[in-house]
Amino acid sequence: MNLYEKTTNKTSIYEGKIIDLEVHDVELPNGETSSREIVLHNGAVAVCALTPDNKIVLVEQFRKPLDDTMLEIPAGKLEIGEEREEAAMRELEEETGYKAKSLQLITDMYGSPGFTNEKISIYLATELLPGETHLDEDEFIEIHELSINEAQEKLANNEINDAKTIIAIQYLLLNYNHSK
Template sequence: MEFNEKTTHREKIYQGQIIDVEVHDVELMNGDTSKRELVFHNGAVAVCAVTPNNEVVLVKQFRKPAEKPLLELPAGKLEKDEDREEAAKRELAEETGYQAQSLEWVTDMYGSPGFSNERLTIYFTDQVEEGDMHPDEDEFLELHTFSIDKIREMLQNGEFEDAKTIIGLQHLLLNYNHSK
């Protein structure tokens, strides 16, 4: 069976600075028709960074869709045609002040492929140097660092609600040599 839906009509509903929204009429594999509400996004990156003191770098910020602050991996959206690894280094530096000397690719993922094409790339680094934060002018962040043991405890207690953060931290616990 070929898995495909043919778009027969599309209507642009909204064109924004971060997302575009369209409604598509599609022909299903069985010949029936349906509507799909789609969100288009340039993509994003996140970095799971471990300091020379063996602490994990996280940021706390208010997230309007969740209506509360969340503790997350440093992350951000891609500019048009921006290299993912360079964007990850940029976002880490802007949000935390830490400069990544190198990054290791962890995974690419779709957070909500039922309605959005946003592809997020997660990186890992334990090669960072401390510097000064310089977040975007509309971005209010609080820098936090936690021991790896504390991260394990927080994950077990369900203290993280953000998918990219949970995935990045689980990767850390499964793959990082904690005795460095």
């Protein structure tokens, strides 16, 4: 069965600093029509940083759409034309002060493909060197370093519920000795 939805018309509703919003009129596989609200995003990166003593570096920050703080791996949006690995290194240093000698792609993911094209590349950063943070003027972050077991406990207690962070912690649980 062909599942493709052909766009017959698109209307730009909003063009913002981080996202654009379009409405697409589509022809469905059965010949009927519908509309799709689509959030366009340049993409993002996230970094699962693991210290030499097997601590995962997390950042806590306020997330206005949730009106609450979230405990997450460092992450941020891609600048126009920026390579993903370069963005991952930049975000890690900006938010945590750490620089990584080693960076490895864990996965690319789409958090909500029903309405946005945002692709997030999640990297594992190891061989960390301490440095200084370089936060944006409107960015306020508290840094946490948790053992993988502590992070697993926070997952079990629903204290970490950010998708990219859950993926990163699950990756560490499957691939690293977390007895420390």
